[in-house]
Amino acid sequence: MTKTALRESLPYRPCAGMMVLNGEGRVFVGRRIDMVSEHWQMPQGGIDENEDPIEAALRELDEEIGTRNVELVHVLNEWLTYELPDDLLGKIWKGKYRGQKQKWFLFRFLGEDQDINILTKHPEFSEWKWAEYAELPELIVPFKRALYETVLEKFSPYVR
Secondary structure (H helix, E strand, C coil): CHHHHHHHHHHHHHEEEEEECCCCCEEEEEEEEECCCCCCCCEEEECCCCCCCHHHHHHHHHHHHHHEEEEEEEEEECEEEEEECCCCCCCCHHCCCCEEEEEEEEEEEECCCCCCCCCCCCCCCEEEEEHHHHHHHHHHHHHHHHHHHHHHHHHHHHHH
């Protein structure tokens, strides 16, 4: 089967994406523990069957950064998608998905830096930092860059 035929036969993985802002308007990003690269990403994770996307977002925040101490600011109405590059297609997520369709949530972090704990039961990040809003597209893996640019554009009216 060609990569194109394989891609077209696969669905998107439902996922919640979370932009978490601190009091200075910087965005939480983490470096994935399973990737040897200089790239960072915002928290995100799969939505379980019959799970409400907001509940998935809060669960994923707890699982990835060790806290739910956030306030919901805005939710994107539409789902955004990205495609896996050919070299990852058929390899990650047990080969069941072509990419992800993501529901994005903008949260304001209400805690202190010490409330963030990436050493969770199943760690996903090896390190984390607060990044400048405008620098996010340069930090992300190239195949997610267009999605991040869209998220930034859509959330910009809600970011001070």
